[in-house]
Amino acid sequence: MSFIVSLLVLSALIFFHELGHYFAARAMGVYIETFSIGFGRKIASFHKWGTEWKLALFPLGGYVKMKGQDDSDPSKKSYDIDSYNVKTPSQKIFILLAGPLANFVLAFFLYFIIALGGPNILSPVIGEVVKDSPAFVAGLETNDTIRSINGVEITTWKEMAEIIEKSEGSLNIELERAGYIHFITLMPKITQTTNMFNEVIEKKMIGIGSAGVSHKLELNPGETLSYATDQTIQASTLIFTGLKKLIVGEVPAKELGGVISIVKLTSDATDAGWMSVLFFAALISVNLGVLNLLPIPALDGGHIMFNLYELILRREVSEEIMIKLTIAGWVILFSLMGLGIYNDINRLIG
Incomplete structure (x- = not known):
């Protein structure tokens, strides 16, 4: 079938x-x-x-x-x-x-x-915490939910990752743990990782992985149009970038x-x-x-x-x-x- x-x-x-x-x-x-x-x-x-x-x-x-x-x-x-x-x-x-x-x-x-x-989208719920990473040292734990970073409300894992990557200086994190609110300050660390093209890159990270928890996006009519437009543009950009990397040999x-x-x-x-x-x-x-x-x-x-x-x-x-x-x-x-x-x-x- x-x-x-x-x-x-x-x-x-x-x-x-x-x-x-x-x-x-x-x-x-x-x-x-x-x-x-x-x-x-x-x-x-x-x-x-x-x-x-x-x-x-x-x-x-x-x-x-x-x-x-x-x-x-x-x-x-x-x-x-x-x-x-x-x-x-x-x-x-x-x-x-x-x-x-x-x-x-x-x-x-x-x-x-x-x-x-x-559409389902990843929630900012922490799964793995890498040992000796900034998150580990600061005391973040599995199943913690990130609520805001530097006063900016966080609703998705993608939002959280983008804020961390573009951050300057330390991060003031508000998180929820077992029904209680905690405030933690930590400094991101430039770390080697791989992107979707299997290239080794460096970017600011705090050493956490997703728990795989997701939730549905509730979108109004204007947000629905924006979502469709953004996804079409992102998909086009992704494919153009992949082709360019393939042609110049950056991707095998x-x-x-x-x-x-x-x-x-x-x-x-x-x-x-x-x-x-x-x-x-x-x-x-x-x-x-x-x-x-x-x-x-x-x-x-x-x-x-x-x-x-x-x-x-x-x-x-x-x-x-x-x-x-x-x-x-x-x-x-x-x-x-x-x-x-x-x-x-x-x-x-x-």
């Missing part, structure tokens, strides 16, 4: 991405020949609004086939009035951007639904995940409940939007670069260069996919 949910989630995200392209292309007067979810052999299809809508055997991708556009052979062009080729570079860029934009809009909508349902290539990881993580999220599925679906939707903006010729970002070239220099990229770059783009794309699957298999058997 979890595996089926994984495929349905991925197919839905791909569908919305391609739907963005579809509506933008139709708005620009481009004829859509095929709208496909998946690749390979056709399983089912129907014709509506002049387009063949089909489901293919391998549902890990999809495409919108516009008249005059063929990534498998860029030399195939049509100059009819309803062809993609006769549109201006600005119109083409609008069509190309619409797919990733649809993913960002979908992620925002999913985070909005999560906010309405009251073995950390790259593929479609197997996506299916497994979605399956795990399904076991954890529908709220977790929505969280993960929103993150993957942002991921799809960001990845498709990469300047690789086989992706939307690569086509956008070609059109920006034409828009600025007033001439098209030569057909020979276009074909060579497109082939190179597919090689890069399939290499990355292969590396991701290789890493996934290693993780499964390791």
